[in-house]
Amino acid sequence: MDETRKGPGFILVIGAAWLLMLFLVLPIFVVIPVSFSPERFLSMPQGELSLRHYRELVDDPTWGRSIRDSFVVALAASGIAIVLGTACAIGCWRLATRFTESVRVFMLTPMIVPPIVHALGMHRVWVELGLIDTLAGLILAHAMKGMPFVVISVSAVLANFDLRLEQAARSLGASPLTAVRLTILPNIWPGVLAGGVFAFAISWDEIVVALFLTQRGVYTLPRRIWDGIQDNISPTVAAIGVILVLATILAVLLKLLWDRWLASRGAAESL
Amino acid sequence: MAVAGETVAAPAPPRTRLLGAERVNLVYWALVLVPLVVLVVFYIYPLSRVLLISVTEPRLGFGNYVRIVESTGVRRVIWTTTWICLVTSTLSLVLGYLLAYAILHMRSGWQTWMMVGVLLSFWVSILIRAFAWITLLQTRGLVNNFLLDAGLISQPLALIRNELGVIIGMVHYMVPYAALPLLASMRSIDARLVPAARGLGARPLQGFLYVYLPLSLPGIIAASILVLIFSLGFFVTPALLGGGRVIMLAEYIALQVNETLAWGLGTALASSMLITVFLMLVVLARAVSFRRLFGAA
CATH class of the missing domain: 1.20.5 (Single alpha-helices involved in coiled-coils or other helix-helix interfaces)
Structure with missing residues (x-):
């Protein structure tokens, strides 16, 4: 094993992987210097640094508003996705018939269909339902997009959950919903949370459906950024980019800590 | 009663x-x-x-689909989409495979840092990435300025508003999408098999080509179809980095519906896209079980 590991071919592979990692990560960080440029156009700062693009984020009310809209939509959409996705995963797991197995695969449709396709269909139907350009309309659309991720992550946790726990609760007189609440939910909540975070992130960064379902009434952050790039590539986008990249780094580090905590918890339980 | x-x-x-x-x-x-x-x-x-x-719309029948076949403009868009998708998917798959293999076999201290990088590039906003690439690749962008200052070129290179820019942006987005499912499938490969082949006299490359590669084939098929499906429907990156000169299918559909109000043609193209995606999924379902694929993601 060690012999293969230290061969010249292997060292080449590892070196190439590190180069690839630079290609993946470095371009993202270009937003940092650009965001401190004192110029009104997109440029690298030449000596002098400025916070004017961050000021712009605060002074221009459309940015604050779009952050608020995005937050409301993502929170509500992931809430709906959590409730529906968890319910579906639990039901499919407990019934475990051929039909429910197909339902579970069927529930994944929204993550496979190209966004432009469902954006067109939703636009038509939302116009008829009076949901176009409303918070409720976009929340509903994003909830559909988020649901598959909750179904997947909850199903993954349930696959390791002992069915007899639920049966024991039932035989002690718990009603089905009480059994779900007292035995299943306390054990699957990491999966519920992970799916919910996924659904939140999907909605937070969603642009294609938002372009088709909203105009002026709802103005999400991705749409604001989209407009910022379209109009003369505003450097303010770099400032919001820095904030978003920092938030993502924080989220990734939290996720790794979380994985570690789950692993240690799992190890402690199996002892 | x-x-x-x-x-x-x-x-x-x-x-x-x-x-x-x-x-x-x-x-x-x-x-x-x-x-x-x-x-x-x-x-x-x-x-x-x-x-x-x-x-x-505009009238009953398959007229819109006939237009797809007959119109040279539409045919050109489909051709552009197809070849950009194929190039992007192939590059993403090769790079994703290399990354997954390296992560799985490197020291565990490095593994964590690699995973931070992969997850970061997986999660960072697609719009911010497109913006970053515009900053780097445009005529007066960082890459051109650097090359001009270094005297390596005398004219700025056209790195954006063409197929090259779109492919760079799409590969950058797709590599983690290829690497993560590959990583999951590689984890299930028995780590003792390649050393066993080596013990029986196989050279390192033989051990990889005849043992490891075939074992990772289900993961390769799953990852390649996922990447193909995603790149087929790609909207943001081609629209921003193509700058209106490279038009892929999703952007073309949006243009049909928004600019010329040609809902019939737009939905016919969207339906064709949908059917293509489902045909790819049928192939995928034959190659690997859905449960394994999505359970691992």
């Missing part, structure tokens, strides 16, 4: 238990069916409308 008569005739305890079991199942069926109905009403129904519009 017959039912009431039966209740009297049947012994009480088993009857209660039976009712109880039925009620339990009812609750669980409700848990399954409510989300299913919501999905059908607010997702599947809108999708079916896309298919319907494509054969009813």
Whole structure:
């Protein structure tokens, strides 16, 4: 094993992987210097640094508003996705018939269909339902997009959950919903949370459906950024980019800590 | 009533238990069916409308599909989309495979840092990435300025608003999408098999080509179809980095519907895209089990 590991071919592979990692990560960080440029156009700062693009984020009310809209939509959409996705995963797991197995695969449709396709269909139907350009309309659309991720992550946790726990609760007189609440939910909540975070992130960064379902009434952050790039590539986008990249780094580090905590918890339980 | 008569005739305890079991199942069926109905009403129904519009507007029939085949403009868009998708998917897959293999076999201290990088590039906003690439690649961008200052070129290179820029942006986005499922499938490969082949006299490259590569084939198929499906419907990166000169299918559909109000042609193209994606999924379902694929993601 060690012999293969230290061969010249292997060292080449590892070196190439590190180069690839630079290609993946470095371009993202270009937003940092650009965001401190004192110029009104997109440029690298030449000596002098400025916070004017961050000021712009605060002074221009459309940015604050779009952050608020995005937050409301993502929170509500992931809430709906959590409730529906968890319910579906639990039901499919407990019934475990051929039909429910197909339902579970069927529930994944929204993550496979190209966004432009469902954006067109939703636009038509939302116009008829009076949901176009409303918070409720976009929340509903994003909830559909988020649901598959909750179904997947909850199903993954349930696959390791002992069915007899639920049966024991039932035989002690718990009603089905009480059994779900007292035995299943306390054990699957990491999966519920992970799916919910996924659904939140999907909605937070969603642009294609938002372009088709909203105009002026709802103005999400991705749409604001989209407009910022379209109009003369505003450097303010770099400032919001820095904030978003920092938030993502924080989220990734939290996720790794979380994985570690789950692993240690799992190890402690199996002892 | 017959039912009431039966209740009297049947012994009480088993009857209660039976009712109880039925009620339990009812609750669980409700848990399954409510989300299913919501999905059908607010997702599947809108999708079916896309298919319907494509054969009813502007008039009943397959006229829109005939236009797809006959129009040279549409054919050019489909050709551009196809070859950019193929190049992007191939590059992403090769790079993703290399990354996954390296991560799985490197020291565990480095592994964590690699995972931070992969997850970061997986999660960072697609719009911010497109913006970053514009900053780097435009005529007066960082890359051109650097090359000009270094005297390596005398004219700025065209790195954006062409196929090259679109492919760079798309590969950058797709590598983690290829690497993560590959990583999951590689983890299930028995780590003792390649050393066993080596012990039997295989050279390192032989051990990889004849043992490791075939074992990772299900992961390769799954990852390649996922990447193909995603790149087929790609909207943001081609629209921003193509700068209106490289138009891929998703952007073309949006243009048809928004600019020329040609819903018929737009939905016909969208329907074709949908059917293509589902055909790819059929191939995928034959190659690997869905449960393994999505359970691992």
